[in-house]
Amino acid sequence: MKITGAQAIVKALEHENVDTIFGYPGATICPFYDALIDSQIRHILTRHEQGAAHAANGYARASGRVGVCVVTSGPGATNTITGIATAYMDSIPMVVITGQVSSDLIGRDVFQEADITGATAPFVKHSYLVKSAKDLPRIVKEAFYIASTGRPGPVLIDIPVDIQNCEIKFEYKDNVDIRGYKPNLKGHSLQIKRVADAIMKAKRPVICAGGGMLRSDATEEFLELVEKCNIPVTPTLMGIGVLPSDHELNLGMLGSHGVYAANYAINNADLVIILGARVGDRAMSKPNQVAKKAKIVHIDIDPAEIGKNIEVSIPVVGDLKQILKELNTFVNKSEANEWVEELKRKKKEHSVKINPKGTSDYVNPKYLLSILAEMVDKDTIVTTEVGQNQIWAANNFVARRPGSFITSGGMGTMGYGLPAAIGAKTACPDSKVICISGDGSFQMSMQELGTMKQNKIGVKVLIFNNYRLGMVRELQKVRHCSRYTQVFLDENPDFVGIFKAYGFEGQTITNNKDIKKALKKMLEDDKPYLLECIVDPEESTL
Amino acid sequence: MGKHTLSVLVENQPGVLSRVAGLFSRRGFNIDSLAVGVTEDPEVSRITIVVDGDEYVVEQVSKQLNKLIDVIKIKQLESFDSVSRELALIKVNADTATRSEIIQVVGIFRANIVDVSKNTLTIEISGGTDKVAALEDMLKQYGIKEIVRTGTIAIERGNKYIKAKNNDKE
Numbered sequence: 246m247k248i249t250g251a252q253a254i255v256k257a258l259e260h261e262n263v264d265t266i267f268g269y270p271g272a273t274i275c276p277f278y279d280a281l282i283d284s285q286i287r288h289i290l291t292r293h294e295q296g297a298a299h300a301a302n303g304y305a306r307a308s309g310r311v312g313v314c315v316v317t318s319g320p321g322a323t324n325t326i327t328g329i330a331t332a333y334m335d336s337i338p339m340v341v342i343t344g345q346v347s348s349d350l351i352g353r354d355v356f357q358e359a360d361i362t363g364a365t366a367p368f369v370k371h372s373y374l375v376k377s378a379k380d381l382p383r384i385v386k387e388a389f390y391i392a393s394t395g396r397p398g399p400v401l402i403d404i405p406v407d408i409q410n411c412e413i414k415f416e417y418k419d420n421v422d423i424r425g426y427k428p429n430l431k432g433h434s435l436q437i438k439r440v441a442d443a444i445m446k447a448k449r450p451v452i453c454a455g456g457g458m459l460r461s462d463a464t465e466e467f468l469e470l471v472e473k474c475n476i477p478v479t480p481t482l483m484g485i486g487v488l489p490s491d492h493e494l495n496l497g498m499l500g501s502h503g504v505y506a507a508n509y510a511i512n513n514a515d516l517v518i519i520l521g522a523r524v525g526d527r528a529m530s531k532p533n534q535v536a537k538k539a540k541i542v543h544i545d546i547d548p549a550e551i552g553k554n555i556e557v558s559i560p561v562v563g564d565l566k567q568i569l570k571e572l573n574t575f576v577n578k579s580e581a582n583e584w585v586e587e588l589k590r591k592k593k594e595h596s597v598k599i600n601p602k603g604t605s606d607y608v609n610p611k612y613l614l615s616i617l618a619e620m621v622d623k624d625t626i627v628t629t630e631v632g633q634n635q636i637w638a639a640n641n642f643v644a645r646r647p648g649s650f651i652t653s654g655g656m657g658t659m660g661y662g663l664p665a666a667i668g669a670k671t672a673c674p675d676s677k678v679i680c681i682s683g684d685g686s687f688q689m690s691m692q693e694l695g696t697m698k699q700n701k702i703g704v705k706v707l708i709f710n711n712y713r714l715g716m717v718r719e720l721q722k723v724r725h726c727s728r729y730t731q732v733f734l735d736e737n738p739d740f741v742g743i744f745k746a747y748g749f750e751g752q753t754i755t756n757n758k759d760i761k762k763a764l765k766k767m768l769e770d771d772k773p774y775l776l777e778c779i780v781d782p783e784e785s786t787l
Numbered sequence: 788m789g790k791h792t793l794s795v796l797v798e799n800q801p802g803v804l805s806r807v808a809g810l811f812s813r814r815g816f817n818i819d820s821l822a823v824g825v826t827e828d829p830e831v832s833r834i835t836i837v838v839d840g841d842e843y844v845v846e847q848v849s850k851q852l853n854k855l856i857d858v859i860k861i862k863q864l865e866s867f868d869s870v871s872r873e874l875a876l877i878k879v880n881a882d883t884a885t886r887s888e889i890i891q892v893v894g895i896f897r898a899n900i901v902d903v904s905k906n907t908l909t910i911e912i913s914g915g916t917d918k919v920a921a922l923e924d925m926l927k928q929y930g931i932k933e934i935v936r937t938g939t940i941a942i943e944r945g946n947k948y949i950k951a952k953n954n955d956k957e
Contacts, residue, residue, distance in 0.1 A: 366806060367813050371856040374802065391856060424951060425798065425859040549850035552843075 250378035251276035251409040254342065255284045257385035260417045263313050265289060265304060265671055267297040271317020272357065274344030276409035289671060289700050292692040294321050296664040298328020299690070302337050303668025306651045307626055307676075309462065311393050312337070312668065317344040319357030322403070323364060327658060329399045330368040334655025335483060336460055338397035340388050345374070345405040362403050370398030378411035383418065390421040395428030396547040397460055428546065432563035432571065439559050440518070440542050441575035447516035447540075449584040450476045453499060453528070456483030456654065457521020457545060458565055459647045464488075466569035467520070474579045476518070477588050479507035481528045482635075483654040484521070486644040490618075494585070496592055500528040502636045502786060505595035510588050511535055518542040521565050524554035525655065544568055597640075597787070603757035608778035610634070610709045611641045613760050617679070617707075618643035620764055625677040626651060626669045630662035630686030633715040636786045638681045660689030666704040667696055677705065677768060684710040684737050691743065694773070698747045703771040706751075708740055711780040719786055744775040751775030790819060791845045792871060792941045795834040795852060796860040796951050799825055803857045807834060810855065816840065816848050820873070820938030831859065831951045835940045859951045864941050871941035874913045876901070877923065880930035881908040889929060896922045907932060 248256070254277055258266070265287045270278045281288060291297040294316045301312030312332075316325055322343040332339045345351070346358045362372045371391050373384045381404070388400040444450060458467060464487055471478055471494055478488050479499040488495045497504035499511055511517060511529065517539045524532050524543075532555035535541070543550070543557040544565060551560040561568055599612045614637055623645040629635040629652040644650035651669055653661040666680035687708050697704055709715075718732040744751040751774060754763045767776045797803045804823060811818050819837040826833045838848055849861050864871070881889050886908065893900055893910050896918065902909035912922050919936065943949070 362802065363805070366809050423856060426856045547854070549847070549854055553847065553850075 247412040248415050249276065249280065249409065250381050250404070250411045250413060251280040253378070253381045253413055253415050254385060254404065254409070255280045255286070256415055257382050257417060258286060258313065259284060261311070261385070261389045263311075266313040266315055267291055267300040267304070267668065268315035269294050269297055269317070269321060271321045271344060273318040273346055273406040274315060274321070274342075276406060277315065277342070277344070277404070289667070289696065291664065291667075292695045293690070294324035295328050295660065296667075296690055296693045296696065298325040298339070298341065299331065299658075299661050299664035300668035300671070300696075301339050301341075302328065302332045302661075303628060303651055303665030304672045305337050305339055305668070306665070307648055307669035308672035309648065310338070310672075311389055312339045313342070314339065315342045317357065318346055318361070319359045321357075322361035323359050326365060326368065329365050329401065331653050331656040331658040331661060332399040333368040333370070335456060335653065336397050337399070338392040339399040340392050341399055341401045343401065343403045344409075345403045347407040348376070348405040349407070351405065362401065365401050368399070369401050372401040372403065374403045375405065375408050378408045378413045381408070381413070382415060386418060387421055387423060391423070391426060395426070396457070429548075429562055430546070430564040430567055432544070432561045432568035434571070436559060436561045437568060437571050438575055440544070440561060441572055443516055443540055443542060443559060444474055444476070444518070444576050444579055448580055449514045450474075450516040450518065450579060450581050451510040451514040452476050452478045452518045452520060453481065453511065453522055454478055454484040454487045454520045455481040455522025458484055458487040461521060461546070461565040462647075463521075463566040463569050464647045466566055466573060469573050470569055470576065473573065474576050475581055475585055476579060477510055477581075477585055479503070479510060481522050481525070481654070482639055482652060485639055485650040486647045489645045490643040491645075493589070496588060498639050501530060502527065502639070504592070504640060506588055506592035509591050512538070514539045516540045516542065518544070519555070520544050521546070523550045529555070601757060604781070605756050606779070607756065607781040607784070608709075608754055608760065609757055610637045610778065610780050610784065612757055613764075613778060614638055614641035614681070615643075616760050617764055620768060621677060621679075623649070624673070624675070625649065625679065626673060628652065628662045628666040628669060628678065628680045630680070630682040631657045631659045632683045632686055633719070633784070633786045634681050634683040634686065634709050636716075637709070640787070642681075659686040662686060663690045663704070663706065664693050664696075667693060667702050670702050670704050679705045679707060682706060682708045683715060684708055684712060684734055684740070685714045687740070694744070694747045694749070697773050698749070703773055705767050705773070706775045708775065708777045709780045710737065710740065710777055711782045711784065712737055713782045715782065715784070716786060718782065740777045741775055744773070747773075749773040749775065751777065753777040753779065755779045789839075789841070791838045791840070792864040792866070792869065792939065793836045793838060793845070793849065793852075794862045794864055794941065794949055795836060795858060796826070796949060797832050797834060798857040798859065799830050799832040800857060803832070804834070806855055806857060807852065810851055811848075814847065814851055816844060822938035822940045828951060835938065837939050860949060862949050864943060869941050869943045871915060871939050872913050873916060873919055873937050873939045874911070875919045875923070875934060875936035877910045877912065877926055877931060878907055878933040879910065879926045880906060880932060882906055885929050889926070892922070892925050896925075898922060
């Protein structure tokens with residue numbers, strides 16, 4: 246029996262066990278949407294295509310599966326670019342399906358035509374422009390395989406409308422064979438033994454754990470390694486959650502927005518073990534100075550990351566879960582006791598002191614986040630926007646399990662947090678999902694409140710409102726002699742009023758003593774809720 | 788810094804060349820030349836890239852190219868262990884007074900004359916970059932009207948060869 250190309254795409258998605266997709270229809274993707282009516286797959290209509298891409302991202306990170314987003318050609322497709330780039334920088338598995346104008350019209354600048362495979366080339370792991378409907382099942386299969394294996398990333402499939410209407414015989418293969426794509430999963434045994442050796446010899450070891458740890462689902466093996474060897478850990482922004490933030494060996498996040506103890510450890514270690522991290526500039530600004538003092542072990546699935554930003558003494562390429570499992574068989578307790586005690590002291594000495602009383606006019610966001618961490622269970626998922634709210638959350642919220650802290654690390658995309666929270670809540674309906682936001686970021690995606698309303702997605706939103714673009718303001722204060730420009734948002738809308746317009750509840754608090762009561766109210770049910778906190782514009786990021 | 792020759796086997800499909808070329812500009816790598824053509828297997832094309840850079844750059848170029856799904860295999864060719872050629876067509880002024888002199892120069896270089904007119908000669912030369920440059924230099928005195936040249940192509944010496952099928956990516 247023959248089916249249409251559009252039906253074939255839907256069927257292929259079903260074969261990939263896709264249960265939810267995020268999208269926005271338009272002319273050139275209409276055949277697909279027509280075929281989707283007859284499927285059990287849930288479609289969530291966002292209010293902007295960028296929201297669909299970010300929601301698919303949040304869904305992927307909360308569920309550990311491939312996020313799917315579907316949009317139309319032209320502006321629909323170009324609106325996903327920021328979402329695709331965000332997923333690419335953070336190595337998030339995603340399949341983006343875009344409609345395209347009819348094959349015979351490509352290149353003639355017809356209505357809503359955009360070269361989306363060309364435009365997204367720098368930000369996709371791979372992309373397809375479908376030339377023949379009979380290729381559709383193979384291409385969808387390959388796209389999911391490429392997106393989710395090796396170093397994950399977004400894959401785009403651009404499908405001309407006429408291809409969606411062609412009839413084909415549907416045949417779905419179980420396996421994929423791409424000769425140019427064979428990710429190496431198993432680490433070199435000899436190299437792993439060298440790593441074990443280095444750990445056993447080290448007096449001052451430290452592990453820097455990145456987002457790759459979460460993508461590889463290696464947290465169990467990681468915990469065993471860390472506790473068995475007694476090695477302190479500092480997560481990157483993307484690595485938060487790999488070890489509970491309140492674990493005694495967790496020093497806190499490293500880098501320019503990280504904590505003292507973590508940076509002290511990196512700069513004074515004799516062995517730095519980098520796991521699934523790419524040594525980005527915000528994590529280590531001068532990596533080769535670190536490498537001068539310490540032996541560097543770098544374990545990553547992407548060979549191109551080895552030696553890219555830091556000179557490495559012992560590289561291992563492969564899947565972290567497998568490699569750590571093997572590594573654990575070679576190691577014992579390290580000789581790092583003194584060092585661990587020293588770092589614990591540093592952590593205590595340099596922890597940010599917060600006066601719980603605060604002032605009567607402002608909420609202290611750091612204090613609020615530490616209270617929030619005490620009040621929520623370990624299944625709770627936090628997403629963040631970008632700016633001060635993100636760093637406050639990274640350093641003060643306590644992430645207790647992998648996937649519980651979702652943030653745009655590499656790209657630093659404002660407007661990510663709310664749609665990502667929608668995606669996360671869709672993937673984990675039984676978890677509380679809280680979007681931590683600033684007044685600037687929130688306004689970049691606030692139209693997605695409509696998505697929450699229509700699809701009954703109970704995301705909780707925390708807005709730290711300082712009527713400023715706080716992080717840019719701080720940069721202008723420090724680097725530009727307090728010559729403030731274009732960072733003032735004094736004409737912010739009534740955020741609670743906006744929530745109420747959608748039929749949601751919310752309230753505003755202005756001082757620390759109302760925090761507990763307000764959080765309790767926010768967390769008491771599963772409905773959308775806004776807690777707006779008025780924050781001092783002078784409140785520093787760190 | 789130095790010149791490094793990379794042989795890259797890719798899927799013979801539309802869009803592949805733009806992915807490869809885009810990667811170079813995006814990552815800030817400098818290409819000296821790039822030549823592409825189909826191989827003995829019609830599904831596979833071979834791109835020869837001459838990169839200008841140090842060992843770090845060459846390693847990064849190779850690794851980043853390897854990440855492209857359409858790239859099947861990459862090998863760096865050492866100059867002592869490979870043969871490399873480029874082809875140039877040079878149109879030079881030639882009248883009755885200079886024509887025989889030019890023909891002599893062309894003979895010394897073992898180049899060919901592929902077209903002649905009352906006041907021009909078109910010369911075909913293949914060889915290493917240096918040889919082509921030397922002929923160009925010799926012909927300058929007569930007045931070069933036009934030059935068109937290909938990128939370098941290269942192949943390993945002896946019994947070694949690069950195939951898409953014989954093993955995985957190196």
